[in-house]
Amino acid sequence: MSTGDLRVRVESDLNPGRTIVAEAFLKTLRALRGQTDVTEIDFRDQWHRRIAASGEMTWEGWYTPPSNGMAVLFASGADASRVHFRTxxxxESYVSSRVIDWADGVILGYASNVHRMTGLPGDFATTVYLGEQPRIIEHFRRARAVCRDIIAAADGNMTAGELHRVGMRLLAERGLAGTTHSDTDPNGDNIGHTLPRLPVVPVGFTLRPEQVDRLRHGRKFLRRDGDWRLDSVNQFTIEPQVVSSADASLPKVMLHYVVSMRDGVAVCDRCEDPLAEVEII
Known part of the structure; x- marks a missing residue:
């Protein structure tokens, strides 16, 4: 994200766990790319090992099931149905023996491991397209652009409901739609949520059930009737699951950003896509 055009500041240490998880994803992609018969399970397991190797993250994520609090879904430009998941x-959205198509593949990855020193969830998600179809590349570009637009529109005086309405409008203006289904959200659909912090640090390597419940049920959602102010919380996510309003065959693009309001300005962690450096859209 170029912050010159947006009212957004970038702070790389806003959520240190996300940096660890994102870099582990990138290293896994680099290590496996081009190898034959790489499955969702293979990718998840290597990603998981690299996260654990840091020593700074819990071994599993708070968002379980799926196993380890992680998800990896493979699809292709020709058939993107695998990434059109509900939750x-x-x-049916658990990792499987499905093999990646390196020539025209889509990878959607999510990990919810918790940073042990801060007690913050290192929630990270990205969707990667490996192919060269112009219409899919353009769809991914629009999905990233609308997330950046939503972050730039955030104001500390806004309520969650106001930002949700702005987000829906910005999506529609680009011919897109996108909400995230959350089982603990009474309304079911939203474009993000707060990130509660576990109160005692360091957190153990294994999350206790009460810690998982605290993170799961302690969230407040960016939904249409949300009445909490954006500057009243430490951090919140922007994570619409973006689909094309005109072409249902295009992949669902899940991107996941963490934002904090500081003096009315949106401070974003890893606003730039961490995969840009390897020329992957």
Whole structure:
């Protein structure tokens, strides 16, 4: 994200766990790219090992099921149905033996490991397209652009509901739609949520059930009737699951940013896509 055009500031240490998880994803992609018969399970397991190797993250994520609090879904430009999921908690969205198509593949990855020193969830998600179809590349560009637009529109005086309405308008203006289904959200659909912090640090390597419940049920959602102010919380996510309003065959693009309001200005962690340096859209 170029912050010159946006009222957004970038702070790389806003959520240190996300940096660890994102870099582990990138290293896994580099290590596996081009290898034959790489499955969702293979990718998840290597990503998981690299996260654990840091020593700074819990071994599993708070968002379970799926196993380890992680999800990896493979699709292709020709058939993107695999990434048109409702929730990672659905059994059909668990990691599988599906093999990646490096020539025209889509990878959607999510990890919810918690940073042990801060007690903050290092929630990270990205969707990657490996192919060269112009219409899909353009769709991914629009999905990233609208997330940046939503972050730039955030104001500390706004309520969650106001930002949700702005987000829906910005999506529609680009011919897109996108909400995230959350089982603990009474309304079911939103474009993000707060990130509660576990109160005692360092957190152990294994999350206790009460810690998982605290993170899961302690969230407040960016939904249409949300009445909490953006500057009243430490951090919140912007994570619409973006689809094309005109072409249902295009992949769902899940991107995940963490924002904090500081003096009325949106401070974003890893606003730039961490995969840009390897020329992957």
């Amino acid at each position: 990672f908690r659905d059994r």
